[in-house]
Amino acid sequence: MRLGKECSAIGEKISLPDPRPPRRAAILLLGCLFAFGSPTRGQDTGPTEYQIKAAFLYNFVKFVDWPTQAYAGPTSPTVIGILGENMFGNNLEQAIHNKVIHHHPLQFKQFDSAAEVTNCQVLFISASERNRFPQILAALRGKSILTVSESGHFIPDGGMINFIIVDRKVRFQINNRAARQAGLIISSDLLNLAMPAG
Numbered sequence: 001m002r003l004g005k006e007c008s009a010i011g012e013k014i015s016l017p018d019p020r021p022p023r024r025a026a027i028l029l030l031g032c033l034f035a036f037g038s039p040t041r042g043q044d045t046g047p048t049e050y051q052i053k054a055a056f057l058y059n060f061v062k063f064v065d066w067p068t069q070a071y072a073g074p075t076s077p078t079v080i081g082i083l084g085e086n087m088f089g090n091n092l093e094q095a096i097h098n099k100v101i102h103h104h105p106l107q108f109k110q111f112d113s114a115a116e117v118t119n120c121q122v123l124f125i126s127a128s129e130r131n132r133f134p135q136i137l138a139a140l141r142g143k144s145i146l147t148v149s150e151s152g153h154f155i156p157d158g159g160m161i162n163f164i165i166v167d168r169k170v171r172f173q174i175n176n177r178a179a180r181q182a183g184l185i186i187s188s189d190l191l192n193l194a195m196p197a198g
Contacts (some may be wrong), residue, residue: 050088051172053163054095057122057148060161061101063187066121068169070144070183077107079119083136084126086110092124114139125149125159133157144183155197160184164195 047055054178061078082088096106111117114136123145125136130151134156138159140147147154150163155175160182162173174194179186 005177007191013053048091049165049170051091051095053150054088056163056170056172057092057102057124058099058106060146060148060190061122063105063183063190064146066144067183070106070121074121075105076119078102078104078121079107079109080122080124081109081111081117081120081123082126083111083114083117083129085128087126088124110173117143117145120145122146122148125154129152130154133159142182146179146184162197166195171195 005079008132061080078101080092082092086092093108096108109120111120111123116142117123121144123140125133125147127150129136130149130153133149133151133153134157137147146161147159148161148163149159152162154162155173158175158178160175162175162180164171164173172194173196174186174191175197176186176191
């Protein structure tokens with residue numbers, strides 16, 4: 001798996017050396033683990049929570065392998081979609097604009113229902129849909145889609161990655177069993193950075 005060298009989707013670039021040890025993936029994502037700015041302050045104190053989450057979604061693509069059949073062709077887009085309320089505003093679209101990972105250009109899509117989710121590799125399911133998580137995840141079963149959300153119900157309901165806030169830092173939990181059942185292989189470096197689920 002070819003790994004990126006910077007986390008550049010949050011308004012500032014964090015350049016990293018190119019060490020040979022496999023831990024460079026962990027170093028990359030750790031660059032995104034910092035506190036987000038306070039919305040109550042009058043001045044901009046740093047990236048917002050959803051700018052950081054957008055950066056994580058962009059970087060997750062680097063550390064997940066999809067089966068060949070998840071793409072129509074070798075250079076088909078990697079689609080990062082949102083189902084439900086878009087809390088990102090335009091942050092996610094900006095984070096992935098003109099980005100290409102493993103020969104797949106990144107593309108943003110907004111979905112109104114699980115039935116519409118086709119040709120999608122990463123799906124952020126908004127917390128606005130929390131009451132329908134089981135039904136949505138059941139509709140996606142058998143598809144090689146990395147499901148991501150930000151609700152305490154998500155991992156128990158069968159979701160794959162869940163954002164949590166710890167000491168004002170954006171962290172995440174991973175349900176690797178659900179990912180493997182969908183045919184996805186998550187890098188051990190990403191797994192090692194995850195917080196315990198449950």
